[in-house]
Amino acid sequence: MQYEMTWRVQYYETDSMGIVHHSNYVRYFETARTEFIRDAGLPYNRIEELGIYIPVIGVKVDYKTGAVYDEVISLICRPTELSHASFELEYEVRNAETGQLHAKGWSRQAFTDKTFRPVVVKKAAPEVYEVFRRIYEDDH
Amino acid sequence: MQYEMTWRVQYYETDSMGIVHHSNYVRYFETARTEFIRDAGLPYNRIEELGIYIPVIGVKVDYKTGAVYDEVISLICRPTELSHASFELEYEVRNAETGQLHAKGWSRQAFTDKTFRPVVVKKAAPEVYEVFRRIYEDDH
């Protein structure tokens, strides 16, 4: 299972080097992740309404080539690991036409309550767990 | 009365034109405004603890010259108008050494509760009003 979406690089995302500032790839990962989860049936704000927060607890990015202003890029994400307390995804950012790789990486998110204490999501919000289980099951 | 602080332009604040992205001046205004109010005795998060929110309801920026990466800039703000429901400040962003003007503008903020409904701050949070009254009184 894999989710893919396109994104038009915005002027404010670039920096003096003439390429997308490297911090914005972490934001691209978030965009792809939240769209992926919405696409699977659960908008992220619905998750927060159910009392579940999903702070990022780790992220890694390897940069290959710089995306430039006005470029259309593909944000690709794949589920890699789901536990009771957290889940991991991996990502690729590519030129949408040529497929040229700009960056790849992964992020890990925890399931917590509003005060950022870990929750066992299966018990705390079965509706949320069910969506994640499906996402990660389909992967095999 | 006038408040002035310096800021080092960050790389992520620049864009492909090689200058600070124009949206960031709105952020500079916010930085100057909140430092000014803290300096007058009231950290902004203390204001929120007292149940008062201060959303920006209007902002205007006139751009003159672009600030560049690594430049030290002066963020200058002056109180211009206080009412029961809102307050206004004007700003200048200058090169800290030469005084060259990069931008000037103003912003207006409302006093509201957490749900963004207007409050008469004098009644809702006298402690907050007192600080603002002092800031704006000193101006004359």
Added chain:
Amino acid sequence: MQYEMTWRVQYYETDSMGIVHHSNYVRYFETARTEFIRDAGLPYNRIEELGIYIPVIGVKVDYKTGAVYDEVISLICRPTELSHASFELEYEVRNAETGQLHAKGWSRQAFTDKTFRPVVVKKAAPEVYEVFRRIYEDDH
């Protein structure tokens, strides 16, 4: 003539008040403006290739209500004034479903060369001027 596009509010665009940070509306204006001009036949990076830069020289935003995470918003822009040296647009940001107004404003941009000196775009880059002339003619 009017250009309209939709935008999904991103998590990183929100702030501690739970709404889109006010500085991001200036970025929404830019997104709408550059898409509008591309839609009229001229990607902004093509304009830069022709040696024309379009720095923002003034912007104003009036904020009405806060857009929230995951909301789909309409970015609407309308050309208002074209001169040899600059052009102005006005904007509205609305909830895409209900039409509720979040903010409105305007921005003015100059035509310059790479060193930000004013150029008469009609002479410096007729191809660029022609697109703008059409955009602003159609408005009447």
Added chain:
Amino acid sequence: MQYEMTWRVQYYETDSMGIVHHSNYVRYFETARTEFIRDAGLPYNRIEELGIYIPVIGVKVDYKTGAVYDEVISLICRPTELSHASFELEYEVRNAETGQLHAKGWSRQAFTDKTFRPVVVKKAAPEVYEVFRRIYEDDH
């Protein structure tokens, strides 16, 4: 050898969760890194004037606790590895008063020319290499 500086968390750096958006730690790393190098004698824009660019080629962040608005945080960085083609630093972000750890991580940067092709910095810009050599030598 270690470099440490403080930073006041800005309102625009927070998100709807009420904490600093996780992407901003990558920006904090950049801020610490560039201040560190300037402190060692070489402002980053001087490096670019010498024709050397330093794009980030990898970054990793482990998040522990969320920094909040108005908090003063310490940005700490330490040099870990210098080669002819790249260098690595590790970072910690802590509450400046209590020392509570918010995040730690590392980043790796390449030495390139303006077109992002690798350069041997020792040959291409001895002045730059010298500063880095000193930074990394002192570490032992």
